Amino acid sequence: MFSAILIIGALGVLMGTALGFASRFFAVEGNPLEGEIEELLPGSQCGQCGYPGCGPAAAAVANGEAPVTMCPPGGKALAEALAEKMGVSVDLSEVEEKAPVVAFVHEHLCVGCTKCFKRCPTDAIIGGPKQIHAVFADACTGCEKCFDVCPTECIEMRPIQANLQTWYWPMPAAA
Amino acid sequence: MEYLLIILSTALVNNVVLVKFLGLCPLMGVSNKLDSALGMGLATTFVLTLAAFASWLLEHFVLGPLNLGFLRILTFILVIAVVVQFTEMAVRKTSPTLYQVLGIFLPLITTNCAVLGVALLNVQQDNGLLESLLYGFGSALGFTLVLVMFAGLRERLALANVPTAFAGAPIAYLVAGLMSLAFMGFAGLTSG
Amino acid sequence: MSHDYKRLAKDGLWDNNIVFAQALGLCPLLAVTGTATNGLGMGLASTAVFIASALAISLLRNIITPQVRIPIFVLIIAVLVTLVDMSMNAWVHDLHKVLGLFIPLIVTNCAILGRAEAFASRNSPMPALFDGLMMGLGFTFALVALGAAREILGSGTLFSSAALLLGEWASFLELTLIPDYKGFLLIILPPGGFIVLAFLLAGKRVLDRTLAARKAARVEDEPAVADPA
Amino acid sequence: MSEIESRAMPFRDTIGYQALLLGGFAFLATALLVLGNLATKDAIAERKAEDLRASLSQVIPPRIHDNDLLEHPMEMEGPDGQPLTIYRAIRDKQVTGLAYEIVGPGYAGDIRLILGLDAKGEVLGVRVLSHAETPGLGDKIEASRDDWILGFNGLSMGDPPEQEWYVDKDGGRFDSFSGATITPRGVVKAIRDGLHYFNAHRTALTAPVVITKELEGAVRVKD
Amino acid sequence: MKLFRIRGGVHPDDRKQLSAERAIENLPLPPLLHIPLQQHIGHPAEPLVKRGQLVRKGELLARSQGMISAPVHAPTSGRIMGIGGYPAHHASGLSVRTITLHPDGYEEWHDDCEEMDDPFSLSPEQIARRVAESGIVGMGGATFPSAVKLNLRKRYQLDTLVINGAECEPYLTCDDRLMRERSEHVRDGVRLMAKSLGVERILFGIENNKPQAQRAMREAAADYPEFHVVGLPTRYPMGSEKHLVQTLVGKETPARGLTADIGVVVHNVATATAVFDALKFGRPLISRVVTVSGGAVKNPCNLHVPIGTPLEHLVEYCGGFVDLPDRLISGGPMMGQPLPSLRVPVVKGSNGLLGLTLEETQRRDEMPCIRCASCVSACPCGLTPLSMAAFIRVGSLEPSVELGLLDCIGCGSCAYVCPSHIPLVQYFNYAKGELTARQRAQHKQGETKRLAEARTARMEAIKKAKREAMAKRKREMEAKKAAEAGAAEQTKQEEAEA
Amino acid sequence: MIDAPLIGAPYAHQKVSVNRTMVLVMLALTPATLLGLYQFGWPAIFLFVITIAACLIFEAFSLQVMGKPKKVFLMDGSAILTGWLLAMTLPPWAPWWIGVVGAFLAIIIGKQVFGGIGQNPFNPAMVARVALLISFPLEMTLYTSPQPLFSADAPGVLEGLAITFGGGALAIDAVTSATPLGHLKTELSRGLEVQHALGSTDSVGQLALGTASGSLGEISALLLLAGGLVLIGLRIITWHIPVAMLGTLALLASIFHLMAPESYAGPLFHLLSGAAILGAFFIATDLVTSPVSVTGQLIFGAGCGLLVFVIRTFAGYPEGVAFAVLLMNACTPLIDYYFKPRIYGRDRKGQPLQYGDEGGEA
Ligand SMILES: Cc1cc2nc3c(=O)[nH]c(=O)nc-3n(C[C@H](O)[C@H](O)[C@H](O)COP(=O)(O)O)c2cc1C
Ligand SMILES: Cc1cc2nc3c(=O)[nH]c(=O)nc-3n(C[C@H](O)[C@H](O)[C@H](O)COP(=O)(O)O)c2cc1C
Ligand SMILES: Cc1cc2nc3c(=O)[nH]c(=O)nc-3n(C[C@H](O)[C@H](O)[C@H](O)COP(=O)(O)O)c2cc1C
Ligand SMILES: Cc1cc2nc3c(=O)[nH]c(=O)nc-3n(C[C@H](O)[C@H](O)[C@H](O)CO)c2cc1C
Ligand code: SF4
Ligand code: SF4
Ligand code: SF4
Ligand code: SF4
């Protein structure tokens, strides 16, 4: 009986050593997924996900703390890409796809305070102090930050209008 | 021929998952996607075969000669746990995505009942080394087969218009049930 | 760390139920639930191991390193299970005859290890113990529910041979619900286990949803009622 | 594991610590189990013997013997060449009955039965030990479900004659269940073979018992 | 000639008898013409005329803009009424920049439109340039600027010009009529294109349901050995260029590639006619033949129509509708698009205007897919439409792309045979559009990222500058303080500073 | 007209619909069904009607629960067809509740919980048949020999009612007889040789014409074959699955029969007995549960044939069609995944074709 205890104990020591070595050998630094995920994120640092920016958001996703659907500007496409990367399945029907919008400055209301100009994370607003500001629609991500700060409420978020080049068939109504 | 029969019978007739009810949690957990299912199947195949081998060694060189039958579960599970942990570390290092996918299920291969179950069954049936290996491999094959078929079915179900009360886990159980129903057709296959 | 015990209880029994929410511990679940009695026996035995392992692991959590944690956890579980098995075999043999087959299965119930990893190894003994108890009871509940459903549909009885498990006093539990029932073998066989589980789970969802809807309705109603006052 | 890691002390990451930790746990675990085993071993053996005794007593009535049926079992070569344990009922050193396991082919795998005979070869009782027949169809061979299995009591090879030791479908005298002929056919075959075995080894089986030293107290328990 | 088999395809009832025997008639000028600036694939044309300006027939109204674009010419002489939004010839019902022309009825040709004696004396480059200047775009449906295709010889090793006379869409008969009535013009247009491409072999494919056209073209081409008129099996979509080429040449065009990759360029019959008109008579593309047909139309016929004519005039000319049409379609029933109203103008790509009754469209409510695989066997591209649509329905576009979404030519064979009446093509069109939109978004995102990073860098720089300025001020202050401090410490202080 | 919903091309459509497909399948089944009903008399007619009616009721019930339009989906014919095919694989004199429980299993468990028509991965009728066989082996293995309607021994209407609503064939134990396959299996298990085992059963001619015992739809191979050919002619199904399935079955049977004629029955017996023909043309071909590509269908059919042979010959059950179909159903998504048609302009791996290097066309 005693030999049994010894033998199994020795077995334990042996395996412990093996695992100890293995943990050294296979040590991983950080989570390499993080970087790959950050690549996928919009990168506008808008903070709508509730994280301070895309970097921390990426970390949260990589560690499984945030759902892949966390980024509103990314929409379904991003959720799908993240799900693919993370190897999880998501119910995309839950993801609300906001109609894309861009900021529009009503010129007669703009007093040139430069607040929006300073807040815009993508430099989509042009104009200097006391000048009328305008939004460069191609760079605007519709993050609504300027909308939030404008003291005269001269900014309107407008849906992007389709034209012949951008129109496409809608999904057929579900049967 | 005889060896083929062992593999066939363990993989199909006495399928670990559908007939013996072993390894169900990974079946449910890692079958959302075909790719992850394949990965899990391969990982399990590796662990299962290795565990069958290691447990045979233990049984024949330690437990049997010393008459320590009562330590069987303990030692087997220990060996399995070590093999799995080793695999986990290796996967984590070599393929972060696979690691992410297999997630909590890699450590849980330890308690994938199938692994211990097969090791114990090997002892119960007094299998020789080669038979034990084949038995382990066959079971793992059966596991992988069912896992992959199941994953295929679930991918298809993800596109189907399943009523909300059943969508997700319930319908997966139902499909497992119907697969197990189908596998009953193999009953008696090897007994003649 | 203070813990909300009510929350822990609700999680274990219902919201984060081992079977219905976590989809763990399925093998023993499906393997033994031919009757409600078997389910109950397995549930009680598992609960014992849940509690004991949670306690042990929580106590030892500070000396265990991540590298060897899993082997050590399973060691602990295996020892507990084997001890339970041996003592039942020796001293309550009749009970062991009924449950004997299932007890080794507890070792591989991945729910126990899962819980050890997820909760016991990160929390102090009291919450761990309580969590173990609640998870165990939740598991037992699932086992009994599935066992009962399968038994009723499959054989038309409920808690048959409960007396064997619990002693003579429990014989009042043994019911024959459908006399002269031909039996619906499918339900007792492996496929039936899955199918009944699917329906139970769907039922739980419908229940959850109606409850949530009712709650939402109540919340909506409240201001309307409160306003005049 | 973040919490554990955060409390990590430097020595905890050394390989030696891992090794000792796992070794120590293995050591402790084994020790615990060894103790447990010592404490329960005898009781478990005793319980097993009781179980066996219980099934033997169903096929050998207590009135014909005064020994413990588990005493002095006999090892012989069975019909299939495998060792066969024969439990003997003994009164006054005379073998008054015996019981051994017989196996017949069922619909789903083998049916294991235990056959009890008196010294003349007459069936005292037959009981199913294990089977995997279809519930509701083939399980009527269990004594708890049907009296069918009791119909063999008192019969022997020759009464009825050999050609009647078949199910009715095959021209014999034993009922088969509708829709499930294979199961009773397998049981009848098992009993028929069992009786043949008795006839072939009648002398060896019923030889008076000489109690030798080795046999004394050798209670063999089958797993 | 040996033909090669293609997979899939369907046999819709062709209904060409409705208009096949009606010779091409000239439609009278309408009171107003609406000429969109975008009638082709690529960049819109840029207007050169002003409101109120008088223009003559064939005069350049808007010039092409960018590599892939086409100019627009005045279909008749008259006064420019304005340039602005007008409903487009498009399913979306959106409007597009359009020049409105009030015809003066004189049909006075612009001076540039001169007849030429021997267009074959032109060099390949000249031919291509004239084609470009004439605003000719593919008239088989794709409306891709033809000159771009004629210039492919510069980048590809070409050996064959295939002329697409398949006209495999049901109802349409405009190409058929052209081949019958203007066979020699067609022939010369083709020969001009062949010359421009520098190829020796011309394969002219015509489906076997148009025997008169085949005969007419054979007679016209009898003297030209390089010219082979080939009868094609009647099967939709024989007219798809990749499939046409495979049938004639036996080679598949590589995915995401051009037929030019296997040495072939395909042009349509009407395009050839337009090329002939441009080179021989110097007339740019200002009119085209349109088939007006369908069960709801009283007198189906083939009309020669100035570009910009509102469709209501075509219908009116044909006697109006006998029946309220269930669908109003531009193009053929298989690939055409529904039109929002009859107010929209004829454009360069309009080859048909169909008013279809419910009996013809067989429109029904969509049922769930029963996986009958009819769509799989009908698809000429070897796709699995049911799975693609299933993925698209749940919003996973990536898997449907893996299944070949981008290889779908949108021929509609799959939806034509679907017993569940699933609008498969619409799923695909939606997904393709969504993918393009995502690509645009992706592009924008890249841009955004760059901008955001630039901004962060700038902010950092500003902060740093500020911090430095502060530090500097502080240092100066301290230095000043130190200077004011006792003389004994001064030296030490300075040493420390250094 | 113009306010019609915006729906994409095409605007022409073949005259096909789900409903039409199902009705044509039923028409193709009709001759064999009528013969079966005639051969097995009133009890069979009652069971047939009950099964189909129960299917419709369960279908209506689930549509109601799920709030789907009842009219469209009840009239699509799939529930009737499922019931029809289920009834054709039941022992004709089975008690009424077998039909009802079967309908529940087929429609609720086999189809509606997956979301109704087109969504089910397993063949509903076969799910029901296998589940019934496993649950009620006694009722499901009691067959009677044909007793044509109006013939001397045939049960009359009242007797028929007594059989269907009484205990089924059990009520009158005397007339039960094994199906040819069941008989063969039982006899082989006794160690008899095929020739002897088959000696007493029905000849090939009987099998083909439908006078041997069996379930409703198994008995006339010839009429079923004709119906199947009609379906192929109408392009409801393609030849791939039936041919691959029957071909594989015949091939394996021939090989084994040639190797050991005493223990393996010949190909003709395998093809004509049991549900081989019914299965090959009407069950394995179920559109919803079989693969969509041609290669996939060939593999599916061959798999079915292989499994039918293996289960019939080596496994415990005398008849393997239902199991084989279910097993292959479980493989269908995998087959679909791995055997897609080659995309135009791409090679089998999905890479664009390359010309230039000797490759030529693929
Ligand atoms: C959004 C906004 C906020 C302003 N806030 C202030 C302020 O807080 N204090 C101030 O003196 N001027 C502020 N100004 C500038 C005044 O509106 C105004 O131009 C200035 O007080 C004129 O006074 P003056 O005539 O003394 O230059 C602000 C201007 C804008 C557009
Ligand atoms: C699901 C199923 C279960 C069966 N179970 C049994 C069984 O337990 N015992 C048996 O003898 N035959 C069993 N059979 C075999 C058939 O009933 C077989 O046809 C029968 O044994 C032949 O006997 P008969 O001549 O009385 O019909 C089973 C068959 C099926 C399909
Ligand atoms: C499905 C399909 C069917 C087509 N059918 C025809 C046709 O019948 N006639 C035709 O000229 N072009 C047809 N086309 C367009 C041709 O593919 C191709 O664009 C055209 O022949 C090129 O000539 P073009 O540039 O002169 O128009 C079809 C295209 C597709 C995708
Ligand atoms: C050729 C063909 C064969 C069919 N075979 C079956 C069958 O075997 N079982 C069944 O339940 N339904 C069958 N159906 C009906 C239908 O496909 C079935 O109800 C669906 O599986 C329900 O989703 C068949 C339909 C067709 C067109
Ligand atoms: S919401 Fe998206 S874009 Fe905005 S910060 Fe978060 S991750 Fe970045
Ligand atoms: S919404 Fe405003 S702040 Fe945001 S990107 Fe557009 S312009 Fe900049
Ligand atoms: S529309 Fe696309 S998928 Fe459909 S048949 Fe044509 S090419 Fe195939
Ligand atoms: S044709 Fe329609 S019903 Fe048939 S498989 Fe394709 S999409 Fe499904």
Ligand code: FES
């Ligand atoms: S209990 Fe989870 S795998 Fe068996």
